[in-house]
Amino acid sequence: MAGKELPRVVIVGGGFAGLACARELGGADIAVTVIDRRNHNLFQPLLYQVATAALSPGDIAEPIRKTLGRHRNVTVLLAEVTGIDLEARTVLTDRLEPVPFDHLVIATGSDYNYFGHDDWREIAPGLKTIREARAIRQRLLTAFEEAEMTADEAAQRRLLTSVVIGGGPTGVEMAGAIAELGRFMVSRDFRHIGADRLRVVLVEGGPRLLPAFPEPLAAYAARRLERLGVEIMTERMVETMSAEEVVAGGETIPAGVVVWAAGVKASAAARWLGVEGDRMGRVPVDGWLEVAGLDGIHVLGDTARLIDEATGEPLPGLAQVAKQQGRWLGRALRRRIARGERGAPFRFRDRGNAAVIGNNAAVFDFGWSRLKGRAAWFLWALVHILLLVSFEKRLLVSVQWAWRYVTRQRGTRLIDEPLPVEPQEEPAPELTEG
Amino acid sequence: MAGKELPRVVIVGGGFAGLACARELGGADIAVTVIDRRNHNLFQPLLYQVATAALSPGDIAEPIRKTLGRHRNVTVLLAEVTGIDLEARTVLTDRLEPVPFDHLVIATGSDYNYFGHDDWREIAPGLKTIREARAIRQRLLTAFEEAEMTADEAAQRRLLTSVVIGGGPTGVEMAGAIAELGRFMVSRDFRHIGADRLRVVLVEGGPRLLPAFPEPLAAYAARRLERLGVEIMTERMVETMSAEEVVAGGETIPAGVVVWAAGVKASAAARWLGVEGDRMGRVPVDGWLEVAGLDGIHVLGDTARLIDEATGEPLPGLAQVAKQQGRWLGRALRRRIARGERGAPFRFRDRGNAAVIGNNAAVFDFGWSRLKGRAAWFLWALVHILLLVSFEKRLLVSVQWAWRYVTRQRGTRLIDEPLPVEPQEEPAPELTEG
Numbered sequence: 001m002a003g004k005e006l007p008r009v010v011i012v013g014g015g016f017a018g019l020a021c022a023r024e025l026g027g028a029d030i031a032v033t034v035i036d037r038r039n040h041n042l043f044q045p046l047l048y049q050v051a052t053a054a055l056s057p058g059d060i061a062e063p064i065r066k067t068l069g070r071h072r073n074v075t076v077l078l079a080e081v082t083g084i085d086l087e088a089r090t091v092l093t094d095r096l097e098p099v100p101f102d103h104l105v106i107a108t109g110s111d112y113n114y115f116g117h118d119d120w121r122e123i124a125p126g127l128k129t130i131r132e133a134r135a136i137r138q139r140l141l142t143a144f145e146e147a148e149m150t151a152d153e154a155a156q157r158r159l160l161t162s163v164v165i166g167g168g169p170t171g172v173e174m175a176g177a178i179a180e181l182g183r184f185m186v187s188r189d190f191r192h193i194g195a196d197r198l199r200v201v202l203v204e205g206g207p208r209l210l211p212a213f214p215e216p217l218a219a220y221a222a223r224r225l226e227r228l229g230v231e232i233m234t235e236r237m238v239e240t241m242s243a244e245e246v247v248a249g250g251e252t253i254p255a256g257v258v259v260w261a262a263g264v265k266a267s268a269a270a271r272w273l274g275v276e277g278d279r280m281g282r283v284p285v286d287g288w289l290e291v292a293g294l295d296g297i298h299v300l301g302d303t304a305r306l307i308d309e310a311t312g313e314p315l316p317g318l319a320q321v322a323k324q325q326g327r328w329l330g331r332a333l334r335r336r337i338a339r340g341e342r343g344a345p346f347r348f349r350d351r352g353n354a355a356v357i358g359n360n361a362a363v364f365d366f367g368w369s370r371l372k373g374r375a376a377w378f379l380w381a382l383v384h385i386l387l388l389v390s391f392e393k394r395l396l397v398s399v400q401w402a403w404r405y406v407t408r409q410r411g412t413r414l415i416d417e418p419l420p421v422e423p424q425e426e427p428a429p430e431l432t433e434g
Numbered sequence: 435m436a437g438k439e440l441p442r443v444v445i446v447g448g449g450f451a452g453l454a455c456a457r458e459l460g461g462a463d464i465a466v467t468v469i470d471r472r473n474h475n476l477f478q479p480l481l482y483q484v485a486t487a488a489l490s491p492g493d494i495a496e497p498i499r500k501t502l503g504r505h506r507n508v509t510v511l512l513a514e515v516t517g518i519d520l521e522a523r524t525v526l527t528d529r530l531e532p533v534p535f536d537h538l539v540i541a542t543g544s545d546y547n548y549f550g551h552d553d554w555r556e557i558a559p560g561l562k563t564i565r566e567a568r569a570i571r572q573r574l575l576t577a578f579e580e581a582e583m584t585a586d587e588a589a590q591r592r593l594l595t596s597v598v599i600g601g602g603p604t605g606v607e608m609a610g611a612i613a614e615l616g617r618f619m620v621s622r623d624f625r626h627i628g629a630d631r632l633r634v635v636l637v638e639g640g641p642r643l644l645p646a647f648p649e650p651l652a653a654y655a656a657r658r659l660e661r662l663g664v665e666i667m668t669e670r671m672v673e674t675m676s677a678e679e680v681v682a683g684g685e686t687i688p689a690g691v692v693v694w695a696a697g698v699k700a701s702a703a704a705r706w707l708g709v710e711g712d713r714m715g716r717v718p719v720d721g722w723l724e725v726a727g728l729d730g731i732h733v734l735g736d737t738a739r740l741i742d743e744a745t746g747e748p749l750p751g752l753a754q755v756a757k758q759q760g761r762w763l764g765r766a767l768r769r770r771i772a773r774g775e776r777g778a779p780f781r782f783r784d785r786g787n788a789a790v791i792g793n794n795a796a797v798f799d800f801g802w803s804r805l806k807g808r809a810a811w812f813l814w815a816l817v818h819i820l821l822l823v824s825f826e827k828r829l830l831v832s833v834q835w836a837w838r839y840v841t842r843q844r845g846t847r848l849i850d851e852p853l854p855v856e857p858q859e860e861p862a863p864e865l866t867e868g
Contacts, residue, residue, distance in 0.1 A: 039575060058490035065623035075625050078579040096583060141473060145512040149530060189499035191509050 006031040006073075007337050010091050010101035012081050013267075014041050014064040017107035017301035017322035024330020026071030030337055033099060035091060037080040039063055045319055045384060047127045048170060051136040051259070052177035061130060081108070084272045086294065103296045103333055106283075107326065108267035110302035110317055112260055113280070123241050124163075124260040127170055136259055140178065143256035147197075148190050158254035160197045163246045165238055166262030167204030168212070169355035172221055174259050175202040176358040179228040200230045201255075203248045205237045205262070210355055210363070212316065217363040220372050224357040238262075264317060266303045273297065278305045282314070287345025289329050300325040308348055319387070320351050354380045440465040440507075441771050444525050444535035446515050447701075448475050448498040451541035451735035451756035458764020460505030464771055467533060469525060471514040473497055479753055479818060481561045482604060485570040485693070486611040495564060515542070518706045520728065537730045537767055540717070541760065542701035544736035544751055546694055547714070557675050558597075558692035561604055570693055574612065577690035581631075582624050592688035594631045597680045599672055600696030601638030602646070603789035606655055608693050609636040610792040613662040634664045635689075637682045639671045639696070644789055644797070646750065651797040654806045658791040672696075698751060700737045707731065712739050716748070721779025723763050734759040742782055753821070754785050788814045 007030050011018045014036035025032045043060040050057055068074045079093035084106075090098035112126030125132040140162065147159040160182070164175045179200045186193045202209070202225065209225075209232065210218040222232055236249030245254045270277030275291060277283055282305035285291055289298045289306065301322035305314045315321045328346045335341045352366040354376070362376035371379065441464050445452045448470035459466045477494040484491055502508045513527035524532035546560035559566040574596065581593040594616070598609045613634045620627045636643070636659065643659075643666065644652040656666055670683030679688045704711030709725060711717055716739035719725055723732045723740065735756035739748045749755045762780045769775045786800040788810070796810040805813065 039579060056490040056492035058492075063623075065619070069623035076623075077583060079583070145473060149511060149513070185499070189497075189503035189510075 007102045008033070008100060009103045009105065009333060009337075010035065010099055011105040011107065012036075012091060013107035013109060013301075013303075014038070014067075014076070015107060015109050015301065015322065016041070016319050017109075017326035018105065019064065019067055020323045020326025021105055021107070021300070021330040021333075022068055022074055022326075023071070024327055025334060026068070026074055028073065028334050028337075030073060030334070032071075032074040033077060033101075034064060034068065034074060035077045035079055035081055035093065035099065036064055037078070039065070039078055041067065042130065043387070044128065045387075047130075047133045048173045048177055050130065050133040051127060051140075051174065052181045053137055053141065054177070054181075057130045057134065081272070084297075086273070086297075101296075103298070103337070105298045105300065105329060105333075106269045106272070106303060107300040107322070108269055108303050110264040110266050110280075113263045113265040114260070115263070120238075120241055120260065123243055124165060124246075124258040126260045127174065136257065139257045140181070144182070144185060144190065144193070147256070148192050154254075156193070157197050157199070158244065159256035160193065161199040161201065161253065161255045162257040162259070163201045163203060163248075163253055163255045164259045164261060165203045165246070165248075166260065167202060167206070167209040167232075167234070168261060169210065169353075171202055171204070171259075171261035172209055172225065172355050172357060174261060175200050175230045176225055176228055176356070178257075178259075179225075179230050180358050183229065198229065200228075201246075201253055202230050202232050203236050203238060203246070204232070204234045207234055209234070212353065213355070213363060213365050214370060217365060217370055217372055221355060221357050221363050224361045228358050264302070269299055269303045273299075278314070280305075288332065288342065289325060289346055298329055300329060306346070310348075315348055316353075318353070321348060324348060351383075354383070356380050441536045442467070442534060443537045443539065443767060443771075444469065444533055445539040445541065446470075446525060447541035447543060447735075447737075448472070448501075448510070449541060449543050449735065449756065450475070450753050451543075451760035452539065453498065453501055454757045454760025455539055455541070455734070455764040455767075456502055456508055456760075457505070458761055459767060460502070460508055462507065462768050462771075464507060464768070466505075466508045467511060467535075468498060468502065468508060469511045469513055469515055469527065469533065470498055471512070473499070473512055475501065476564065477821070478562065479821075481564075481567045482607045482611055484564065484567040485561060485574075485608065486615045487571055487575065488611070488615075491564045491568065515706075520707070520731075535730075537732070537771070539732045539734065539763060539767075540703045540706070540737060541734040541756070542703055542737050543756075544698040544700050544714075547697045547699040548694070549697070554672075554675055554694065557677055558599060558680075558694040560694045561608065570691065573691045574615065578616070578619055578624065578627070581690070582626050588688075590627070591631050591633070592678065593690040594627065595633040595635065595687065595689045596691040596693070597635045597637060597682075597687055597689045598693045598695060599637045599680070599682075600694065601636060601640070601643040601666070601668070602695060603644065603787075605636055605638070605693075605695035606643055606659065606789050606791060608695060609634050609664045610659055610662055610790070612691075612693075613659075613664050614792050617663065632663065634662075635687055636664050636666050637670050637672060637680070638666070638668045641668055643668070646787065647789070647797060647799050648804060651799060651804055651806055655789060655791050655797050658795045662792050698736070703733055703737045707733075712748070714739075722766065722776065723759060723780055732763055734763060740780070744782075749782055750787075752787070755782060758782060785817075788817070790814050 009030055009032050011022055011034045014034050019041055022032055022034050040061040040063050046060045049055040065076050068076055079095050081091055081093050083092040085092060090100045092098055111128060114120050125135050143159040147156045150156050162178045164171050182198045186195050208218050209222050239247045245252050246258055266281035270281055270283045275283055283291055283299040285299050285304045285306050289300055291297045291299055302317040308315050332343055335343055350367055352364055354362055354364045356362040360374050360377055362380040364371040364376045364379060443464055443466050445456055445468045448468050453475055456466055456468050474495040474497050480494045483489040499510050502510055513529050515525055515527050517526040519526060524534045526532055545562060548554050559569050577593040581590045584590050596612045598605050616632045620629050642652050643656050673681045679686050680692055700715035704715055704717045709717055717725055717733040717737060718739045719733050723734055725731045725733055736751040742749050766777055769777055784801055786798055788796055788798045790796040794808050794811055796814040798805040798810045798813060
């Protein structure tokens with residue numbers, strides 16, 4: 001928007017990938033515009049801690065303007081993108097004039113995939129937005145309050161049962177955190193709930209938990225979860241669900257809270273661009289993160305499908321992939337715009353993959369090495385603190401963790417609405433023929 | 435609920451008064467039940483900081499169960515009280531069997547008084563609940579985002595105008611905090627908003643701000659607010675308002691955000707008890723905080739009208755009054771139940787009254803002495819940190835304040851819902867003939 005002569009880079013999405021890209025472009029002779037429908041970047045890897053009342057939403061969300069405010073060549077716009085006009089080279093939104101670009105960066109992330117059962121979204125929120133995390137927190141805490149007050153044993157058992165669907169890292173983390181929260185609350189703060197009535201069920205469709213991890217780490221995670229009281233059901237597909245129960249593998253599980261962590265799909269970018277996405281809706285890109293045949297149109301992070309040359313597989317939807325791609329593309333665009341150089345293609349450096357199981361155990365897979373147990377937990381905590389965007393968040397979260405580690409308290413057990421929040425997602429963006 | 439032979443004390447309301455009372459009863463041979471419609475106690479004096487994105491809701495809210503969990507004779511119930519059956523001596527709620535009591539403590543606080551214009555509540559939320567504070571935060575931040583994106587100058591001026599109604603401490607604090615937030619955001623994070631378009635208007639019906647404070651302190655507060663850019667309009671009553679403007683004293687002020695801080699009324703306790711409340715709906719109590727003619731029925735805090743013998747005036751609705759009354763009554767009930775002693779009546783000790791103006795100034799009135807300026811601000815901050823219920827909150831808030839004092843950053847500028855939240859209060863409790 002500033003300076004008509006400057007080359008214009010428009011970045012759609014202010015998550016890890018988009019922000020890393022925008023930061024690298026800060027201070028360059030380039031007019032950068034970041035468009036997002038939310039005003040904050042969310043540290044999704046810790047969202048399960050908001051859902052289990054260990055952190056406040058504000059602890060893991062950064063205003064995009066705060067992150068980018070000091071770069072005077074970067075403009076931030078809060079709007080919902082509705083399509084891309086490839087002819088006119090503009091981004092269409094719900095409330096602005098079309099935003100023109102010379103180079104476009106799409107980093108709009110992913111959403112949970114309900115595999116055609118979109119009515120399950122309301123019963124079983126995922127863990128992608130603050131709204132969903134808050135809905136889960138609300139439901140968990142409200143279920144315990146209602147269990148405390150009911151005299152009906154079956155109803156109490158149902159209210160105290162949580163079902164987590166999906167045995168990847170998010171599902172494992174969520175199941176462990178719910179089990180710990182429940183046990184802690186029951187033993188200390190409730191009077192009429194027997195600890196034997198608490199139930200956390202983790203349902204996985206495949207043969208084992210953590211399919212992306214080496215088998216010994218997955219087996220360790222299963223043992224640790226079982227020690228926390230989590231029931232693990234593998235090779236079970238969810239057949240139906242209602243507000244009161246989940247049916248999986250023929251078994252009916254009456255449940256008070258259901259959480260969805262069973263697979264993702266990319267955002268609508270493929271349709272905006274009129275290209276064919278892969279099975280998960282991701283847009284295929286080349287080593288320069290550019291879409292084949294669409295000059296100057298880049299897709300990053302969870303929205304992109306990039307084959308990793310080291311493994312021959314597509315890169316996974318991880319924060320570290322998104323950040324590395326964003327940083328790489330920002331630098332590449334600077335070089336390309338200033339000197340017309342294309343440079344070497346992007347190469348992913350695997351920093352290791354982790355899943356945490358409750359307050360004291362984690363598994364870490366570095367490819368060339370593995371770590372598990374308490375040491376892995378401390379490493380995980382350290383890495384996640386360092387990853388948090390700003391210094392203030394790092395400091396705050398570490399103080400809270402340290403304090404909770406000592407006291408086992410949960411500080412943000414807040415039921416802040418009189419009724420459970422319906423975790424209705426925003427309406428899907430309108431599509432415009434590209 | 436535990437042990438039928440134990441004397442039963444039921445406390446309705448888990449705010450400052452109710453919790454202080456429950457804590458004093460902890461460990462006694464008394465079955466104590468605390469009933470609240472929310473699961474948390476809110477530190478209302480800092481709610482304006484949530485509304486202006488300086489603190490997270492979780493920073494100033496404590497789960498009631500967390501506060502009371504270690505007292506095994508205390509049961510906490512989450513329910514909405516709908517009435518009191520004075521004959522049967524039970525508390526009626528929306529979801530439980532009637533809860534029997536021997537001694538009843540009502541500490542249900544106060545609500546904003548819209549003086550018959552209840553339709554204004556949605557346009558101009560007050561500052562009593564997290565929901566309202568979050569709605570104000572949402573509206574402030576969204577108005578700035580919209581102002582950044584509009585090309586219409588009149589619309590931009592309207593969006594950047596905030597009107598605060600009521601010149602007491604809450605109104606003064608809110609106006610100062612909005613002015614600081616706006617100036618900070620505009621100078622750093624926005625590109626298309628001129629600082630000259632920011633406007634904060636503080637409307638007061640009486641002849642001056644802070645009527646409960648000595649005149650010189652009020653004059654100082656007015657000067658400080660004006661230095662922050664706040665326009666002060668005294669002797670102006672609000673005549674009408676809509677989502678787009680406020681009409682006060684014949685003048686129409688187009689406004690993006692309106693906040694109500696213009697007077698409170700007590701909760702429904704008087705009607706529950708079938709007694710006549712005063713002009714503000716408060717229940718008259720004697721020096722033992724007991725309602726005349728209703729043996730064993732006590733009313734505290736904002737809900738009670740107790741004439742202070744020192745001044746001949748009713749005690750004001752302050753956190754310190756509520757806490758002192760709660761503590762006193764807890765001890766008095768212990769003595770009365772154990773030994774039948776009535777003891778000396780309650781006596782309020784005034785710890786001083788404060789209002790803060792922006793980040794660096796406050797006024798403090800101790801009755802026998804006064805303080806203003808930066809020293810008063812530091813004293814205010816210290817007092818409020820010490821007042822926060824638990825150690826963790828104290829630590830966290832002080833870290834955040836210290837950090838913000840250095841950086842002038844606002845960490846929790848979170849717009850977490852796609853649309854502004856309607857600050858609809860919970861429906862008024864159904865009344866039951868006592």
